[in-house]
Amino acid sequence: MNSITLKPEIKELYTLNEFILNELGREDLQVNLIVEEVFVNIVDYSKTDFIIVNAEFRKPTLTIEFIDNGVEFNPLLKENPPLPDDIDEAQIGGLGIFLTKELADELDYNYINGENCLKIIKKVE
Numbered sequence: 001m002n003s004i005t006l007k008p009e010i011k012e013l014y015t016l017n018e019f020i021l022n023e024l025g026r027e028d029l030q031v032n033l034i035v036e037e038v039f040v041n042i043v044d045y046s047k048t049d050f051i052i053v054n055a056e057f058r059k060p061t062l063t064i065e066f067i068d069n070g071v072e073f074n075p076l077l078k079e080n081p082p083l084p085d086d087i088d089e090a091q092i093g094g095l096g097i098f099l100t101k102e103l104a105d106e107l108d109y110n111y112i113n114g115e116n117c118l119k120i121i122k123k124v125e
Contacts, residue, residue, distance in 0.1 A: 001054040001063070008043045008051055008068070016053060023055040024062055028124050030103045031062060037096035038066055038075075038118065046070025046116070060125060061105075066118045073116060074109045075100070 004019045006012040013036060020035055021027065042051055048070030056063045075097045101107060106121035 001056040001065070003052060003054045006051045006053065008046070008048050008070075010040065010043055012043075012051075013039055019053065020055055020064070023057050024124065025057070028062075031122055031124065034100050034103050034120060034122065035064065037100050038120070041075075041096055042066060042068050042070065042116075046073065048116075057124070060123050062122045062124050064120045064122070066116070066120075068116050069114055070116060072111050074111070075118065076107055076109050 002023055006016060016035060016039055020031065024031065042048060046068050048068035050068065052067040054065040078097050104120045105123050108119040110117045
């Protein structure tokens, strides 16, 4: 797996996107959405000192691991929010984890030695 260590700052998302693009070899909108949602949640809520991202693409499977030393948080235990009946009722925010769960083929979370470890597996056609 290739690895990158990032500061917990939103501007680092550009560096992360380039890292994932280099690993995958092409743009994928679902992968981009997953990466952005997970990264922004870590930056906004975890109080971490760093974010390590490991990535490996073996056709057709992309594996991405996010590791941080922030507040323990298992996104797999977060209940799905109620979905609005129509777009006019929709509110901004609150769907990132739900979308990640829906778009990923597999998610795994562990809290080991004071670090959140989220593994995402996504089949890329």
